[in-house]
Amino acid sequence: MISKKIEKALKGSSAIRAMFIEGKEMAEKYGAENVFDFSLGNPATPPPEAFHQAVKDLLDETDSLELHGYMENAGYADVRSAIAENLNRRFGTEFDAHNIIMTVGAAGGLNTIFKTILDPGDEVIVFAPFFGEYRQYAANFDAEIVAVRPNLETFQPDIKDFEEKITAKTKAVIINTPNNPTGVIYKQETLRQIASVLERKQAEFGHDIYLVSDEPYRELVYDGNKEEFLTKYYRNTIVGYSFSKSLSLPGERIGYVVVPGEAADAELLISGIEISNRTLGFVNAPSLIQKAVARCLEEKTDVGFYDENRKKLYEGLTKLGFTCIKPEGAFYLWVKSPVEEEEEFVQEGKKLHILMVKGSAFGCPGFVRLAYCVSLSTIDRALPAFAELAKVYGL
């Protein structure tokens, strides 16, 4: 007596989550130090100290009914103002509180955006490889994902394929840079091309197409790359942000959506997202945590920590003969499978206690994803296992 959609979902559940549970089981069986779990994007650095202090101060200073009570579905006005000002200062934007809606993480944000804009039968374009959950989020509103091919050398989107995939049914395009799972940052030139295709296609089909920018990795950039904010490239951009990675708070479910005033039907979008926040059952983003992140907007996660991991893993695997895409942001390494069926490679890795996620889970077979948000010592201990794995394939 379960629904048909869930019956189907139970069959093809998240490969990443399944591996998360498998990793915990393996750690119990073999000892945590003997399992090299690169499966889940769970931050490996603690939140900045200021965060804990902010929570404690709020408990001491703020009226409890205010701190833990209902507020407007969009979130506390003071929190939203603080975020708008922070974005304006960093990116030269001109937002105020009403452009910001606090959400239950980016996943909650994307669902409220999708509920607001998608009708059954609509198409949402994604750039492969892409976070597999986008498919579920679109399916929640009976819309479908259409995947655009990447360039298999650079993992920038194939712009020609993008142009061809847009149809009269295209209501939205999801973009995620720095990218999960590749770690690639889309070049300014790519962003300009995407914007230009969208402008042209909007004119051709006579309706708006929203670019939904999923930005949980916005601040996680290396090698002098700059943080980007995509609303400047394309008017109809809606941003979904999460503090999961920037403040190491994935379990707290805190993020926000930005609807710029210049977006088509901006006021309707804002009201729609606010209502969706309520009717989908989020109601509002967690209240204490809303106030706490507002006090930590200038705080940064320890990018140097991930950078060290990145270098060690990328260089280590490359030296062993694996073909890796050099990550420019986020905390993922995208590795070419030495055999066509990457599932086989994943299984071989598992024998050596290495947990990797197959590329097919991201709509891009032939590759695997390694989440290097682990301790440096895990990478140190994993490299000999990778050396064994390389031998299996004669690298």
Place this chain on the structure above:
Amino acid sequence: MISKKIEKALKGSSAIRAMFIEGKEMAEKYGAENVFDFSLGNPATPPPEAFHQAVKDLLDETDSLELHGYMENAGYADVRSAIAENLNRRFGTEFDAHNIIMTVGAAGGLNTIFKTILDPGDEVIVFAPFFGEYRQYAANFDAEIVAVRPNLETFQPDIKDFEEKITAKTKAVIINTPNNPTGVIYKQETLRQIASVLERKQAEFGHDIYLVSDEPYRELVYDGNKEEFLTKYYRNTIVGYSFSKSLSLPGERIGYVVVPGEAADAELLISGIEISNRTLGFVNAPSLIQKAVARCLEEKTDVGFYDENRKKLYEGLTKLGFTCIKPEGAFYLWVKSPVEEEEEFVQEGKKLHILMVKGSAFGCPGFVRLAYCVSLSTIDRALPAFAELAKVYGL
């Protein structure tokens, strides 16, 4: 370019939420002490002291990566065990961690339940008057609400009407006792009759019908009434709980779902709800708050505070000539409108700065709801305004 569903929702948005915002505006205009806002169920007592202490202790004692990180979508195993044990002790049930799924409040819980069991075109029975958001939650999955008439004296459900409203399409029944908006507790006899009708109809239609018990007010009972736990009446009961009222944490979005092992397809339900928690974008209930409530399961909100309000408001309004249903639980007073169109009564009240919610918002016109989760002094100051209002109608 917004979706058709949201376009419709924007037209008929929540009467309660609209009034919440109107109340804040009126408070700014006339001064908070001159506005008598009985519109929203926002608890008026602070969380127990132990809650703040638990949060502080957790920050000091628990590893940050554990405290703010991802866990299984169902929530921390230790938190779910603690809740199962607490329920078992109080209600003689036999749950373990795997029967409990932590959710983003009861609203999040109901949506994950509905996603798991509802197919498009299914019907969900509700007992009028009912929390208006149930309609949206069902609509999220293209299912429809079918309302059962109450007895207009006792506000127990009309069992004959219930029996007639169940069809082959009925997949679920929502029950909410202590009830929002009436404050009535469904009698044991009512619960037995509901169970018996459901058993009969299950046999008649040859499929399971789930009773979904929405229990945010479980512990808010007066006059020696006992807390109830509905799984003992009917095998196919799924419970949605929230700590919003019991620990005064509505903004924190924390609750849980219970799927008893004896429910039909229990294991599929559990997996489905867990997956829905992820795919709807909740991912998991807020992590720090999960751990904090697990330390406060023996704590109680100040029921005496609400009880004093209840008596003062019920007696005050009854003495003024209003017809009130005596509340036995929750923190709502259900008042008969002196005129047939209760919207007119609501508007008259507003002229005297009294904010009430129209019964139509709960599928039961001719009545209004007063949320008495306010300070006692608000009631004291409101009574003269109600006296004015009584005069308008010659009471």
